[in-house]
Amino acid sequence: MARLPLEGVRIVDLTVVWVGPYCTMLLADWGAEVIRVETRQVFQPSTRGYVPYPSKELMRSQRTWSLALPNWEPGRRPWNRTPLFNSHGRNKLSFTVDLRRPEGQEVFHRLVAISDVLIENNAPDTMEKLGVTYENLRRYNPTLIVVRMPAYGLSGPYATYRAFGSQLESVVGHTSLRGYPDTDPSLRGDVFTADAVGGILAALATLSALRHRRRTGQGQQIEFPQAEAFLPFLTPAFLDYLLNGRVQGSLGNRHPSAVRGCYPCLGTDRWLVVSIYTDEQFQALCRVMGRPDLSHDPRFADSLSRRKNQDALDKEITRWTRTQEAYQAFRRLQDAGVPAGVVANEADVFSDPHLGVRCYFEPLTQEDTGTHYYPGLLWKARNTPNRLRLPPVRLGEHNRWVYQDLLGYDQEEYKALEALGHIGEDYPPDLR
Amino acid sequence: MRQALEGVRVLDLTHYIAGPFGTRLLADLGADVLKVERPPAGDPARRLGPFFQDTPHPERSLLFFFLNLNKRSITLNLKSATGRSLVRPLVEWADMVVENFSPGTLARLGLDYETLASWNPRLVLISLSNFGQWGPYRDYQLDDLIAYGMGGPMLMTGVADREPSTIALYLPLYHAGALAALAGLVGLTQAELTGRGDWLDVSIFESQVGSQDWRTVALVGYQYTGETFTRRAPATTIASGIKPCKDGYIGFAGFGPRFLRVVEMLGRPDLLKDPRWATVEARANPEHADAFDTEVFLPWLMQRTMREIWEVAQANGVISGPVFTVKEVVEDPVFRARGVWAEIEHPETGKVALPGRPFLMGATPWALRRPAPLLGQHNEEVFCGMLGLSKQDLVRLRQMGVV
Numbered sequence: 001m002a003r004l005p006l007e008g009v010r011i012v013d014l015t016v017v018w019v020g021p022y023c024t025m026l027l028a029d030w031g032a033e034v035i036r037v038e039t040r041q042v043f044q045p046s047t048r049g050y051v052p053y054p055s056k057e058l059m060r061s062q063r064t065w066s067l068a069l070p071n072w073e074p075g076r077r078p079w080n081r082t083p084l085f086n087s088h089g090r091n092k093l094s095f096t097v098d099l100r101r102p103e104g105q106e107v108f109h110r111l112v113a114i115s116d117v118l119i120e121n122n123a124p125d126t127m128e129k130l131g132v133t134y135e136n137l138r139r140y141n142p143t144l145i146v147v148r149m150p151a152y153g154l155s156g157p158y159a160t161y162r163a164f165g166s167q168l169e170s171v172v173g174h175t176s177l178r179g180y181p182d183t184d185p186s187l188r189g190d191v192f193t194a195d196a197v198g199g200i201l202a203a204l205a206t207l208s209a210l211r212h213r214r215r216t217g218q219g220q221q222i223e224f225p226q227a228e229a230f231l232p233f234l235t236p237a238f239l240d241y242l243l244n245g246r247v248q249g250s251l252g253n254r255h256p257s258a259v260r261g262c263y264p265c266l267g268t269d270r271w272l273v274v275s276i277y278t279d280e281q282f283q284a285l286c287r288v289m290g291r292p293d294l295s296h297d298p299r300f301a302d303s304l305s306r307r308k309n310q311d312a313l314d315k316e317i318t319r320w321t322r323t324q325e326a327y328q329a330f331r332r333l334q335d336a337g338v339p340a341g342v343v344a345n346e347a348d349v350f351s352d353p354h355l356g357v358r359c360y361f362e363p364l365t366q367e368d369t370g371t372h373y374y375p376g377l378l379w380k381a382r383n384t385p386n387r388l389r390l391p392p393v394r395l396g397e398h399n400r401w402v403y404q405d406l407l408g409y410d411q412e413e414y415k416a417l418e419a420l421g422h423i424g425e426d427y428p429p430d431l432r
Numbered sequence: 433m434r435q436a437l438e439g440v441r442v443l444d445l446t447h448y449i450a451g452p453f454g455t456r457l458l459a460d461l462g463a464d465v466l467k468v469e470r471p472p473a474g475d476p477a478r479r480l481g482p483f484f485q486d487t488p489h490p491e492r493s494l495l496f497f498f499l500n501l502n503k504r505s506i507t508l509n510l511k512s513a514t515g516r517s518l519v520r521p522l523v524e525w526a527d528m529v530v531e532n533f534s535p536g537t538l539a540r541l542g543l544d545y546e547t548l549a550s551w552n553p554r555l556v557l558i559s560l561s562n563f564g565q566w567g568p569y570r571d572y573q574l575d576d577l578i579a580y581g582m583g584g585p586m587l588m589t590g591v592a593d594r595e596p597s598t599i600a601l602y603l604p605l606y607h608a609g610a611l612a613a614l615a616g617l618v619g620l621t622q623a624e625l626t627g628r629g630d631w632l633d634v635s636i637f638e639s640q641v642g643s644q645d646w647r648t649v650a651l652v653g654y655q656y657t658g659e660t661f662t663r664r665a666p667a668t669t670i671a672s673g674i675k676p677c678k679d680g681y682i683g684f685a686g687f688g689p690r691f692l693r694v695v696e697m698l699g700r701p702d703l704l705k706d707p708r709w710a711t712v713e714a715r716a717n718p719e720h721a722d723a724f725d726t727e728v729f730l731p732w733l734m735q736r737t738m739r740e741i742w743e744v745a746q747a748n749g750v751i752s753g754p755v756f757t758v759k760e761v762v763e764d765p766v767f768r769a770r771g772v773w774a775e776i777e778h779p780e781t782g783k784v785a786l787p788g789r790p791f792l793m794g795a796t797p798w799a800l801r802r803p804a805p806l807l808g809q810h811n812e813e814v815f816c817g818m819l820g821l822s823k824q825d826l827v828r829l830r831q832m833g834v835v
Contacts (some may be wrong), residue, residue: 003514005622017540021789022644050688051712058713065588065646065661068653083652088644134794156770165645167683175674175683177600180589185681185755186674187666189590192645193599193607199644200456200610205791207617208461208550212722212796213652214624220795228772229790233606234758239494240482242785253577253598256481260577262586262595269662271596273581275573313816334572341578343587343596346654346661349641354569360638361554372655375642379615380564380629382545384622432687 002384004031009210012037012111012118013092014132016047018192019151019226020121021088022199024256027206028091029377030386035115035402036094037108038395040424041290043431046164048079049397052427067105070369077220077426080368080394089392090364090374095402096395097422099130104422109140110407116213121149124159134221143219145209149202153225165192168227173234181252188250194230201229259306261314263321270326271343274317274333282306284336289320367393396425433551435462436796440620443519443526444468444503445510447475449602451560452499453609458616459502460789460798465709466814467500467520471507471835474807475500484781486565489681490807492780496738497804501776505805506814507835510541514834519543521819524552527623528616532560534731535570545631554628556619560612564635579604583640585647592665607643608636670709670721674755677733681755682741689714697748698732776800811835 009032013024028034043052050066053073059067071079079085094119098104112118118137120127127133127148134146151168152158169175169191181190205222211218231238237248253262253273259282276282279302286295294300294316299309306313321329326342333340342348348362350373358380361373369392377386403409403423417423440463450473452467457808459465469475477499478490485492509515522651523529527547531538538544545557559565562574580586580598590597592716612634619630642648671686671694686694689712695703703709708720715721733741738754745752761767761784774788789798815821815835829835 003620003622003626005625018644025644026614045689055713058716061510061713062716063657064664065650065653065659068650068657068659070656072657081656083649083656086650089653091673126643153770154764161742162751162754163753164685164751167685167751169753170674170681170683170755171753171761173758173761174600174741175681176757179597183594183735184676186676187591187594188597188674189588189663190673190683191585191589191599193603196645197603197607197610198641198645200607200614202791204457204610204614204617205793207614207621209796211617211621211624211791212434212436220793222791222793224791225770228767230792231761231767231772232787233603234600235498235787236482236601237758238762239498239784239786241762243484243494243781244482244486246482249602253595255575255577255601258575260575262577262581262597264595269587270582271587273577273586274599275575275577278577316636329732334569337573339573339575339578339672341574341582344583345587345806346651349583349651352655353640354563354567355641357567358564360641369656371626372652374655375648375651378642379635380612380633381615381619382633384630388782406789414714415779 004386005384009033009117010115010201011035012115014120014122016122016127017164018088018195019118019198019202023149023202023206024092024119024379025088025090026199026203034092035111035398036393037099037111037200038094038096039098040096040396040421040427041098041100041431043427046084048085051083052079052431053429054078066266067314074403075368076179077368077394079427080366080392086369086392087375091390092393093398093402094393094396095399096424101354101420103417105392107403107407107417107422111402112137112144113140114385114406115141115144115268116210117147119147119149119202120204123162124148124150124154138150138219141145141219143213145206145216145219145222147202147206147212147222147224149198149224149226151225152227154223163227165195165198165226166190169194169230172227172231173237174230177234177237177248177250179250179252181250192227197233198224198226198229254310257303259313261317262315263319265324265326265329267325272321272324272326272329274339275339277339278305281338284338285333288332288336289307289317291320293318327363362388364388366394368394394425396423399425400425434796435799436793437462439524440464442466443522443529445529445531445533446560447532448477449499450605450609451530451612452477453504453606454560454613455530456499456501457610457613460800462796462799465503467503468510469505469507470805471509471808471833474507478807493544497517497778498786500804502801503805504810504814505808506811507808509834510543511575512834514829514832516542518815518819518834520551520654523555525818526552526555527620528556528558530558530612530616535559535561549629553629554623554627556623557629557631558612558616558619558634559632559636560608562635563637565633569637571721574679576602576604579608579636579640583637583647584643585645585650587662588650589737590663594663594665596663604640605636606827608634608639611639614655622796637755666719667722667725668718670724671729675725675730675733677736677738677741679737682733682738683753683755685751687715691715692737693748697745697750698728703728762816774800778803779806808835
């Protein structure tokens with residue numbers, strides 16, 4: 001394989017849950033050496049599962065995506081088998097150390113001293129207790145780039161407020177702008193868009209800081225408050241309020257200048273999304289539906305009247321979609337020039353012919369999990385052939401390499417740290 | 433202070449939403465982004481709302497304004513031979529070219545990657561498109577709704593007895609634009625280190641399929657179990673999701689071991705003695721979750737305001753967040769004091785406040801340096817100043833419809 005662009009960049013990864021790990025995954029995918037710092041003594045309840053030892057009963061009764069371990073079996077090491085983690089765990093390394101103890105701190109500082117970047121997304125007070133601040137860490141590495149991704153900021157009254165993506169999205173306005181317009185927010189469900197876009201933006205910030213360091217030798221801290229980083233994604237709604245005084249609500253699946261919606265198809269929970277922006281698209285839709293009468297209907301004569309009469313038009317579209325198999329309808333509409341798509345479930349996505357031709361999914365084999373296909377690289381580079389290199393990393397999988405090869409601990413010291421519980425590949429059986 | 437991407441030159445051939453969002457991110461960090469618009473109408477986003485005072489006008493689109501801050505604009509008809517000859521020195525000038533034409537368009541214009549690379553081997557070409565540069569869906573159309581439906585977790589978004597529901601307008605497009613900007617920086621890193629550029633194929637569809645919201649988690653879960661996942665009834669996960677309270681709504685994530693903090697917050701540790709809520713397994717039963725809501729949680733919430741609940745939740749380490757409207761966010765004193773709002777002069781409206789820095793870089797700050805450009809505002813500066821054309825040349829080009 002060719003040299004990858006980020007080869008030679010070493011990242012200390014203290015990230016948890018999704019947004020931070022997604023950031024480091026994006027960097028690892030393109031060659032950064034990402035070393036996860038994990039602790040056997042504390043179980044962060046949403047990273048490698050909700051609890052270290054989930055029962056089979058829990059998994060089978062729930063059958064939710066978050067507990068979908070292979071064959072609904074916990075296995076000997078459930079934390080290496082959870083999709084919560086394995087969806088972003090590829091291409092990384094992992095070692096264990098207890099940062100709360102002095103000898104753990106020493107290990108950590110040795111690693112910091114020979115790294116380029118540290119990335120974390122924990123509650124700020126948790127990190128400060130462990131000495132993970134820019135002021136402290138730069139003593140061990142003056143050119144280090146420290147990326148801290150708290151929910152609301154490292155300072156200010158909200159600094160210690162806890163949030164996942166969904167909650168902080170509510171706080172910056174997203175929930176008020178999405179979901180069913182005819183129901184109250186409690187019937188909108190959660191979304192976690194801020195996790196995905198936050199990971200991307202933080203990786204972007206990290207690469208910018210690395211560029212600056214290549215040119216000047218200067219490191220820096222990047223404070224990445226997840227809520228504040230998401231807020232600009234809603235800018236048009238804020239401008240509409242600040243300049244026009246309008247408090248936008250949710251459009252649901254609709255659009256201010258198009259007719260669009262989500263329509264039921266043949267089968268259970270099968271749906272088609274269709275977007276009509278132009279007269280040509282509307283004419284094409286009528287042709288595909290076999291409804292030339294609608295294309296002459298004065299209620300739908302132009303974009304404005306179609307939007308005014310969208311409820312009536314939706315009924316007509318639904319009458320047709322109910323008789324259609326979703327994928328066939330999608331292909332027929334697109335081939336006729338109508339923007340449309342299937343609301344895909346996981347099986348659809350894995351059997352999608354377009355993703356198949358593009359070899360989007362890649363197989364990875366991991367000791368505790370077996371061989372499975374995983375979502376692949378986020379873009380393709382013509383001159384830089386690349387693929388997923390390492391399977392979702394197991395807890396402490398690279399202990400020996402990190403301690404001995406990288407940090408220079410000898411066999412005796414390694415044994416001593418192992419005896420103290422820093423080093424291991426399991427969580428203690430009584431850990432909750 | 434210097435900016436992190438100072439000296440990075442971006443020739444921006446993007447239009448509409450996703451591409452301009454991506455190049456805006458680069459411009460905010462200091463890149464010199466030169467936006468090329470098609471004469472005479474320019475970027476179609478100039479015709480998209482919302483508009484200032486609801487008056488449609490090419491210089492009053494607030495969407496365009498947001499997407500194109502910090503950029504310069506020239507007009508250039510790439511379909512004309514003269515236009516093509518003028519683009520070559522700009523490609524030689526650039527570190528990156530970003531484009532989001534329909535796949536194949538660039539080649540038809542004689543501007544395929546091979547040609548561009550022969551002019552400038554260090555060039556990173558970022559092609560952002562609906563479904564990617566090749567494959568059976570290559571020429572299919574897509575918007576934010578279709579992207580979220582086909583690629584993203586739309587089937588899981590909403591509640592069980594309703595249709596799937598999308599997220600706020602254009603978010604999946606911004607999402608893909610951000611990914612294109614990241615891809616561009618990865619490519620730039622390679623080019624700066626090796627002298628060799630690259631052609632990057634970024635697909636809006638794939639940006640959703642690989643999105644760490646819960647899309648990838650559910651995909652991996654399907655691989656592991658063969659199960660597909662969909663919308664659930666509300667209140668099936670204990671102490672989680674969005675709940676009503678005295679003056680609005682507030683979201684929680686109180687499942688699993690986090691429930692211990694929830695009962696602390698309620699001052700009701702005794703609830704853990706109830707067999708329905710005593711263990712992680714018992715609490716995972718949707719009926720028990722629902723019972724907790726009706727018997728305990730909702731009565732407590734309905735007596736308190738969003739702010740009161742948020743405060744006491746935080747004091748107990750409970751994950752929560754009120755559902756604020758855009759107005760409430762703008763009025764929030766904490767966000768204001770932290771400086772999330774920036775100000776810039778708008779040519780039509782005067783001073784405008786809008787969301788500013790997404791993050792704080794200690795040494796190389798994010799900055800708003802200039803408002804979104806008027807159509808062709810920098811023609812003279814670029815064609816005469818950079819490319820050495822005379823003012824008469826420019827007049828002639830304008831008459832020919834090239835600029």
